[in-house]
Amino acid sequence: MHFSRKVLVFGAVGFGVLLGLGLFTFIYAEGFSYFTTDPKACANCHIMNSEYDSWVKSSHHIAATCVDCHLPHTLIPKLVAKALNGYHHSKGFTFQDFHEPIMIKPHNARILQQACLGCHGGLVHDIVAGSTTDAHAVNCVHCHSSVGHGPLR
Amino acid sequence: MTAETSKTDAPKSRQPKILLLFALAIVVAGSTAVIAGLLVNIFQRKQEAKNPYLRFVDVSNDTTDPAEWGKNWPREYDGYLRTVLPTRTKYGGGSASESMLPPEKAEKNPWLTRMFAGYAFAIDYRDRRGHANMLTDQEGTKRTKERKQPGSCLHCHASVIPLYRQTGAELVPTASPSEQLQKGFEAIGKLDYWEANAKLEKSGHKHPVSCVDCHDPKSMQLRVTRPGFINGIKALKVHEGIADYDPNRDATRQEMRSFVCGQCHVEYYCGPKTTLFYPWIEGLKVEEIESYYDKYKFDDGHRFYDWKHAETGAEVLKAQHPEFEVWSQGTHGKVGVACADCHMPYMREGALKVSDHWVRSPLTNVNRACQQCHHYPEQEILKRVETIQDRHYALLTRTGNALVDMLDAIKAAKAANASEAQLSPILELQRQAQWRLDFVAAENSMGFHAPQELARILGESIDMSRQAQLAATSLKVTLAQATPTGAR
Numbered sequence: 001m002h003f004s005r006k007v008l009v010f011g012a013v014g015f016g017v018l019l020g021l022g023l024f025t026f027i028y029a030e031g032f033s034y035f036t037t038d039p040k041a042c043a044n045c046h047i048m049n050s051e052y053d054s055w056v057k058s059s060h061h062i063a064a065t066c067v068d069c070h071l072p073h074t075l076i077p078k079l080v081a082k083a084l085n086g087y088h089h090s091k092g093f094t095f096q097d098f099h100e101p102i103m104i105k106p107h108n109a110r111i112l113q114q115a116c117l118g119c120h121g122g123l124v125h126d127i128v129a130g131s132t133t134d135a136h137a138v139n140c141v142h143c144h145s146s147v148g149h150g151p152l153r
Numbered sequence: 154m155t156a157e158t159s160k161t162d163a164p165k166s167r168q169p170k171i172l173l174l175f176a177l178a179i180v181v182a183g184s185t186a187v188i189a190g191l192l193v194n195i196f197q198r199k200q201e202a203k204n205p206y207l208r209f210v211d212v213s214n215d216t217t218d219p220a221e222w223g224k225n226w227p228r229e230y231d232g233y234l235r236t237v238l239p240t241r242t243k244y245g246g247g248s249a250s251e252s253m254l255p256p257e258k259a260e261k262n263p264w265l266t267r268m269f270a271g272y273a274f275a276i277d278y279r280d281r282r283g284h285a286n287m288l289t290d291q292e293g294t295k296r297t298k299e300r301k302q303p304g305s306c307l308h309c310h311a312s313v314i315p316l317y318r319q320t321g322a323e324l325v326p327t328a329s330p331s332e333q334l335q336k337g338f339e340a341i342g343k344l345d346y347w348e349a350n351a352k353l354e355k356s357g358h359k360h361p362v363s364c365v366d367c368h369d370p371k372s373m374q375l376r377v378t379r380p381g382f383i384n385g386i387k388a389l390k391v392h393e394g395i396a397d398y399d400p401n402r403d404a405t406r407q408e409m410r411s412f413v414c415g416q417c418h419v420e421y422y423c424g425p426k427t428t429l430f431y432p433w434i435e436g437l438k439v440e441e442i443e444s445y446y447d448k449y450k451f452d453d454g455h456r457f458y459d460w461k462h463a464e465t466g467a468e469v470l471k472a473q474h475p476e477f478e479v480w481s482q483g484t485h486g487k488v489g490v491a492c493a494d495c496h497m498p499y500m501r502e503g504a505l506k507v508s509d510h511w512v513r514s515p516l517t518n519v520n521r522a523c524q525q526c527h528h529y530p531e532q533e534i535l536k537r538v539e540t541i542q543d544r545h546y547a548l549l550t551r552t553g554n555a556l557v558d559m560l561d562a563i564k565a566a567k568a569a570n571a572s573e574a575q576l577s578p579i580l581e582l583q584r585q586a587q588w589r590l591d592f593v594a595a596e597n598s599m600g601f602h603a604p605q606e607l608a609r610i611l612g613e614s615i616d617m618s619r620q621a622q623l624a625a626t627s628l629k630v631t632l633a634q635a636t637p638t639g640a641r
Contacts, residue, residue: 046504
């Protein structure tokens with residue numbers, strides 16, 4: 001199976017255009033920033049502006065970035081969460097079909113609760129004996145709602 | 154031979170290759186189209202984030218027509234236009250359609266008509282409608298059509314500041330702008346309502362409250378413009394120990410998000426015996442305002458009162474709609490939640506964070522208005538509000554009934570020929586009881602802005618009404634006993 005030179009050149013040009021356009025779009029969309037942990041990357045889409053602003057005003061901005069609280073700390077669950085959230089966020093933002101004001105999903109709420117315990121678990125293990133991720137369990141942010149995101153206004 | 158075979162074989166072996174290439178080209182073209190589409194989408198989202206607005210037209214302090222501002226700020230203008238839409242909550246609103254007026258309040262609360270006997274509110278007092286209706290509603294009410302009213306009513310029902318400035322400039326051409334504003338405010342307020350209304354129309358500024366009343370046309374920042382508020386808050390701050398307070402200079406942004414509403418949603422004296430003023434000299438609480446009114450003397454030396462009660466002759470007070478004062482006594486006010494936080498919550502349009510200019514009850518917008526801070530289900534929030542309002546309404550009705558009983562008792566005492574001196578302390582109690590009840594009933598939140606404070610005020614009112622009723626009834630009995638036996 002071999003192609004004539006003309007066809008190969010044509011194919012190469014076609015693929016090149018696709019690749020170039022793809023790469024340009026990726027860079028234009030600041031795709032590489034998503035491989036970092038910089039909170040600014042999370043506010044690439046303006047929809048997260050107020051979440052970013054309120055994090056800057058919160059007490060935790062010196063201790064934790066977005067990914068510290070919103071992603072699991074072990075490799076595989078972290079990649080799964082990144083993939084799921086990446087898919088939901090880009091789909092929602094492209095088609096503009098998400099709930100407003102944006103609300104955390106149960107899966108992400110569980111991740112968040114685990115992240116609180118990741119740092120503070122030693123301190124609070126007497127308070128949160130048993131499961132803390134059930135729907136009706138006591139969640140840290142139920143009371144401490146302003147530690148990660150300060151005043152919204 | 155080989156050449157021949159290759160010639161005959163060629164079409165057979167090339168056909169699938171061409172098909173394959175064709176399929177590949179289609180896949181590449183499809184992918185390119187999808188990526189290009191995505192690129193355009195991303196571009197669009199990035200553009201959204203760039204220009205908050207375009208200034209198509211220049212607006213100035215004299216641009217009172219909201220439609221002009223709407224060309225630059227269509228999102229806010231859309232919200233403003235929506236204020237004509239009827240909304241309804243359990244205790245508020247109630248127009249059946251855009252063109253229909255809400256019901257008379259006295260239909261549900263007949264004691265209102267007794268309380269307002271002899272006053273324009275006894276003939277027409279309807280439930281609320283939205284901002285964009287405020288001027289037409291004022292022109293349509295029997296209170297202005299069948300009773301004489303002062304021009305100062307326009308202070309809050311129209312975009313009247315340019316007219317104040319113009320009039321002031323004509324009267325005192327050499328004075329400072331703020332003095333001219335004050336002079337114009339006084340002069341227009343003194344006119345008859347319809348005369349002032351005609352003047353407003355002639356000046357080309359006949360619009361209900363509009364953008365320019367709360368926004369600086371250069372920077373779009375919030376600002377207050379109403380002379381009544383500027384004077385009132387200045388006096389309040391003096392009481393708090395702050396001299397020369399200027400809200401446009403000294404207030405924080407968050408304070409301004411309440412002050413702009415407090416320009417009108419307050420208690421005030423509207424005239425005609427003196428220029429409109431906000432009675433905040435001793436503070437914002439109900440008895441602090443009352444104490445100021447009690448000390449206030451009109452130019453003729455008579456103590457302050459709004460009207461003489463038609464049934465009893467008491468010189469009574471009319472409360473307006475003290476939302477600002479009551480909010481400042483409640484939990485939300487105390488922690489710095491502004492009016493706009495609940496009544497004009499933020500929403501997103503494109504990349505922009507916009508204050509919802511469809512100003513309305515938060516109960517019609519729970520998700521944005523309440524759940525930003527209160528993270529529990531909408532139904533639970535609504536239930537909690539309903540509990541507060543049901544309790545409040547029950548107490549309010551009880552207070553209204555106590556007032557009616559008092560009025561009946563005073564009337565009976567009068568019929569038994571009680572003297573002015575005998576009635577005087579009783580009528581004083583009526584003034585106090587009625588002021589408290591009206592202060593609460595006129596306030597637009599059905600108790601929500603400050604439940605405990607309002608319950609306290611209603612409790613006092615009931616007590617005063619019953620004291621007056623008791624005194625009037627025993628006065629009547631005493632008078633009957635004093636009557637000579639022969640007359641019996």
